[in-house]
Amino acid sequence: MRIARGYDGFDPQRLIFAQAFGNRFRVTHQRGARTSAHQTDARPQIGGNHQLIAFAALMQAHGFGRIINIASGAGLRPSLTGIQAYTAAKHALVGLTKQLSQDLGPLGITCNAVAPGFVRSNPSTEKQWEAYGPEGQARLIAGIHTRRLGTAQDIAHAVMFFASEQSGWISGQILSVDGGRS
Secondary structure, three states: OHHHOOOOOOOOOOEEEEEEEOOEEEEEEEEOOEEEEEEEEOOOHHHHHHHHHHHHHHHHHHOOEEEEEEOOHHHOOOOOOOOHHHHHHHHHHHHHHHHHHHHHHHHOEEEEEEEEOOEOOOHHHHHHHHHHHHHHHHHHHHOOOOOOOEOHHHHHHHHHHHHOHHHOOOOOOEEEEOOOOO
């Protein structure tokens, strides 16, 4: 429970929003309108799992909680980038989401994941977008049912749904937010 120390003010009745990226793992906990983040090394990408379990123990004490992981379309099918480590990590996160749902559900804690499609939200995706060139960009958009790229706001709406009261009987699910590409 080393991770939980120093978080006495954390309200475990809200949510945990977790994202594996690079060799860092970020757990963001939200209380009302105030959000704070805790980052630590996590090698490999999915290695931050122990933090989720530590915070889940706080939720268990209150008999309620929401864990929302950010996976990727690459966790559901082969990646557009062909980067095997990224795809493997996101597949692992999908499996972890389902396992935590089974293990924590009886304690009143739901666990779900959002699997975004292509969103130009960081330097890596911008670089990837540019590498496609005009023809590749047009092909990518043509393969999306809504004929547009996603936005960070699109992903945030899905996360907020999983955090809401309306998702209380939904657990172990992976929601593709990809404009219909899946």
